[in-house]
Amino acid sequence: MVPMRATDPATEFDDDGIWFRVESGSAASAVRRAAERLATQLELGKQRTASLSIVAAELTSNLVKHATEGSLLVRPVRSGTTAGVELVAIDSGPGMADLVGSSRDGHSTTGTWGVGIGAITRQASWYDAHSVPDRGTVVAVQVWPGLPPGPAWAAGVTRPLTGEQISGDGFAIRVEEGRHQVLVCDGLGHGPLAATATQAARQAFLTAPAVAPAALVEALHRALGHTRGAALAVAELDVEAGVLRYAGLGNIAGTLLGAEARRGLVSLPGIAGHQRRQVREYNYPYAAGDTLVMHSDGVNDRWRPDDYPGLFGRTPVLAAATVLRDAGVRRDDACVLVARLP
Missing domain, CATH: 3.30.565.10 (Histidine kinase-like ATPase, C-terminal domain)
Structure with a gap:
């Protein structure tokens, strides 16, 4: 811890x-x-x-x-x-x-x-x-001050590197014109400059038009040009088609957990804001009740869903916090986001 x-x-x-x-x-x-x-x-x-x-x-x-x-x-x-x-x-x-x-x-x-x-x-x-x-x-x-809202479909948790007061990793969640979209971002390095890059990515993500993940990543790449850059990935849950759409640059890990399989999601090499050879969008079919887990490289990928009976049927914040607890490393900022696929 x-x-x-x-x-x-x-x-x-x-x-x-x-x-x-x-x-x-x-x-x-x-x-x-x-x-x-x-x-x-x-x-x-x-x-x-x-x-x-x-x-x-x-x-x-x-x-x-x-x-x-x-x-x-x-x-x-x-x-x-x-x-x-x-x-x-x-x-x-x-x-x-x-x-x-x-x-x-x-x-x-x-x-x-x-x-x-x-x-x-x-x-x-x-x-x-x-x-x-x-x-x-x-x-x-x-x-809450009054009645609480309904259960969240996605939630994330971040924490800073040892000795830092602010994390250079972050996430954002939005529903725009029916598109359920999430972002995980890892500002290059750590500390205030990394946090500035991540905050710029969050702001651009939350204010961008309702476009597909690849187009969003392109927009974020342009928005981060004045920062030190970041690794980032955007996922969209297409409820009607039963498809998860995913696009990323750099080492953001994405995993789709189904009833019988665990699939890794593809991000391409690059640094948003600085190095981008191409942006491609990948589609993954999913079933209702599947779970999306995304995290920065401050979280190792050796966590196993089978070690946590029932966890990924609970609310997303519990799953995100548990993965961060057990797989987060001490020497880097860390972020975990979990989304329940409707």
């Missing part, structure tokens, strides 16, 4: 959020204050901010009591013009064989998270979790 902040952040939140290492009770106040500050920025409201504080306290307490290498992400989540706060807690601890049973009030034994999960579910607008014995637990919680 990567080193993460254990003190209050001094900067405003961006949508990637802030990670905290949770090794002792002293981290609880830092996480709670950060969550409350974000709630204030998003105008969550007094009552929901109080609920968020309880959720943050319970998550950090459980990480301290029962987890190994516990860490927690605090970030905004958005749906249209509404915003909420998401907390993602991950650990490499003993895990739970019976997550449902361990979530009931009054149930607490060594190696389980116990009564805290019951309090979390009561205060949260939305909650999901996945746990595997001897591998650890991932819990995702959202607190």
